[in-house]
Structure formats: C-alpha cells, structure tokens
Amino acid sequence: MTDFETFLAETLPPLGLAPAALIRRNIRRRIMRRMESVGIHDFSSYLQFLRRNPSEWDVLRPLFTVTISRFFRNRRVFETLASQVLSPLAAKGNPVCAWSSGCASGEEAFTLRILWEELPGKKPDLSIVATDIDEECLKRAGEGLYPESSLREVPGEISDRYFGREGGRYRLREEVVRSVAFRRHDLLCESPPGDFDLVLCRNAAFTYFTVPRRIAIVEAIAEALAPGGCLVLGRTEKLPREAAAWFFRVCPPHNIFRRLSPVAAVRG
Numbered sequence: 001m002t003d004f005e006t007f008l009a010e011t012l013p014p015l016g017l018a019p020a021a022l023i024r025r026n027i028r029r030r031i032m033r034r035m036e037s038v039g040i041h042d043f044s045s046y047l048q049f050l051r052r053n054p055s056e057w058d059v060l061r062p063l064f065t066v067t068i069s070r071f072f073r074n075r076r077v078f079e080t081l082a083s084q085v086l087s088p089l090a091a092k093g094n095p096v097c098a099w100s101s102g103c104a105s106g107e108e109a110f111t112l113r114i115l116w117e118e119l120p121g122k123k124p125d126l127s128i129v130a131t132d133i134d135e136e137c138l139k140r141a142g143e144g145l146y147p148e149s150s151l152r153e154v155p156g157e158i159s160d161r162y163f164g165r166e167g168g169r170y171r172l173r174e175e176v177v178r179s180v181a182f183r184r185h186d187l188l189c190e191s192p193p194g195d196f197d198l199v200l201c202r203n204a205a206f207t208y209f210t211v212p213r214r215i216a217i218v219e220a221i222a223e224a225l226a227p228g229g230c231l232v233l234g235r236t237e238k239l240p241r242e243a244a245a246w247f248f249r250v251c252p253p254h255n256i257f258r259r260l261s262p263v264a265a266v267r268g
C-alpha cells in the first residue's frame, strides 16, 4: 500500500466514506495543500497530527467532498418528477413539504421551486428545506449567483424567465432564492429535518458513503416520508438492497421511488 492508500484506509472509515467513489487525484492534491499549510510533508506525519489534534478531522472532512451541481441536472428526471410526482401532489391541494439533502449551492432545490412555479393552475404551498454540510455552499446558495456552466441543462425559456445576466454570471430571481430555507445538516449523524412528501438525495450519500451508512440514511428518510411520498436518487445510484421492499420505482428507468408502506410494518 502507498503512503496515501494507508492514509485513506485509516481516515475514510471513521468519516463513513466509501473509498471507491472518491476522485483520488483531486483529493490527494487538496490534502497535500492542507498538509503544507500546517508544515507537514508526508501522510504518516499527518495521520499522527490528526491523532494529536481531533479538531483537525473537521478540516479534513470537507476535503473529501465534491460539491459540483447544476440546475436541472439530468433534466429528464426533473421532467418526470414534474409530471409524475409534483403535478399529482399539486392536484391534491394540500401543502407540500420537500427536502433537498446534500443540496450543494441550491441548484437542485431551486430547480424544484421553478418546476412547481411552472405547473399550471392553482397550487397549494410548497415549502422546501435544503441542507448541506458545507457552509460555503450554503452561503453561495443564498446569493443566487451562478456561472454559465450551472445553467447548461436549463431550458432556454426557463433561463430567460428566471435568470438575469450580471457580468459573466447569472442571477436567479430574488423571490425564488428567498423561497427555499437553507440550513447546515450532516446526513451522517443527524435525523431528517422534518416530515416530507418528497426527498431528493442525489449524488451524495448513495455515492460517497459506506453501505451501512447508506442503509441508516435510507431508513431515516423512509420514516420521514409521508405514506406515498417520494425519494429521488442520482442517475447512477442504487437503493440499498435492504430498503428495496420499502419503495417501488415510480417510472423506470428514473430513480424516483415511492414509499410503499410504513417502514416498521415492512420490517415486521
């Protein structure tokens, strides 16, 4: 094992992270930058530094995290979500609660708001809570200012209606920015921040976390979902086998799952 592999083998399990998913070259570079800033030049000395300074784990953890997102990411899923989930929820007329977990800089939560606004007719209230562990990301979400690359899947007419040019970037309409409640939340150790009709958990827990953590998270989400509520995963992600009986896929091949029955009843 290389010095770096040994370092990963010791640091990833306590953080609940699965090594396979990590983009190692980037992460290695980030960690080496951190090591330099504290005057350390090899991974085994940095391991000793972590043992002596437990607060250093809080600095290390974000270095393993990927925070890339964009509006309408994998656009087909959002089209299906609008027609198969949001539209029927709106037709019921009851207030709707949604959670975008691992929301990065808010792109996914704002996409949800835009889809809701675009539904025809009278709609009940939709409240959206969006959470992430990364405070910098949450701050950017509150600013509502994005590079062009964040809008590359946004349909042209939506982009014209909801974004204005500002220098080389795009500013999202203020009322959309204000319509989402952002807060810090750690998926690995905190319960879902409420009860929901819809949870988006895409390209975070089910890619980067270990299998036991994924199972704990899907179980907590299932319990926080109203009967018949929906969970959306990322395009290449899978529900843990242990949770398969709690959900059915709304519209294959998309990763939109509807909660079947109370989790406790399924578990027996």
Ligand SMILES: C[S@@+](CC[C@H](N)C(=O)[O-])C[C@H]1O[C@@H](n2cnc3c(N)ncnc32)[C@H](O)[C@@H]1O
Pocket: 065, 066, 067, 068, 069, 070, 073, 101, 102, 103, 104, 105, 108, 131, 132, 133, 134, 137, 185, 186, 187, 188, 201, 202, 203, 204, 205, 234
């Ligand atoms: C690749 S982004 C995904 C963003 C968005 N869901 C999407 O699919 O476009 C992953 C996000 O998960 C967040 N994250 C990583 N670990 C987390 C944790 N333990 N709790 C909450 N969020 C976490 C990261 O900060 C990052 O913003």
